[in-house]
Amino acid sequence: MGMIVACGEGAAAIREVHPAGKRRMAALDWAQGRGVAVGDRWC
Incomplete structure (x- = not known):
């Protein structure tokens, strides 16, 4: 599974x-540790 x-x-x-x-x-695991949420934008 992934994102x-x-x-x-x-x-x-x-x-x-x-x-x-x-x-x-x-x-x-990385996303949960960094607090990534649905809708976040990465530049």
């Missing part, structure tokens, strides 16, 4: 992230 991120005219399914200097982790 869906809207981008341009479509969307991307993100299952895993690898923050700089840290270990790979599940995208949902």
Whole structure:
């Protein structure tokens, strides 16, 4: 399972992230730890 991120005219399914200097982790674990909510915009 992962998260869906809207981008341009479509969307991307993100299952895993690898923050700089840290270990790979599940995208949902990362999002919950960072306080990401539906509707947030990333620049």
